[in-house]
Amino acid sequence: MTAIEFNNLVQNVVLSLRPVAMNLTRDADDAKDLVQETMLKALTNRDKFKSGTNLKAWLYTIMRNTFINNYNKITKRSSNIDSSEYLQYLNTDESYITQNKGTATFVMNDINKAIANLSEEHRTPFMMYYIGYKYLEIAEKLDIPIGTVKNRIHIARKELKHALKVYNRDI
Structure with missing residues (x-):
């Protein structure tokens, strides 16, 4: 699959990611950031995507893992920062x-x-x-x-x- 074909497939799925991101973050700005970070990771790791598999599921997995990693970073940060x-x-x-x-x-x-x-x-x-x-x-x-x-x-x-x-x- 060429980069252009992959980009076109991803562009078709990106709209369905936004409601899921909003559901995860409960904040419009954070949801936009999550979708953007997901797209960046997907485009930089397109060689890891296997043709013929479910692109939407692959993107949801990237988004979920990104959200979990970001959440863990935030919760580990001390709330009493000077x-x-x-x-x-x-x-x-x-x-x-x-x-x-x-x-x-x-x-x-x-x-x-x-x-x-x-x-x-x-x-x-x-x-x-x-x-x-x-x-x-x-x-x-x-x-x-x-x-x-x-x-x-x-x-x-x-x-x-x-x-x-x-x-x-x-x-």
């Missing part, structure tokens, strides 16, 4: 992400610059969400309404999407 530990990373210019060679280095540099160019009020909730905080936790830590947290993260995503539009690839 926010000052997080804030020290925000105020430094050093990158704590392992850099790959070649193109990945350029991409990561562009992403880091785009994040650094966000205003403080948008960058802080976005980065907290990125490292695993839930909306409610962010609202409590920053002492702002949950709607404001959602809005700031939305704006940060929109600004990052615009800043990184050169990397946008439509399949």
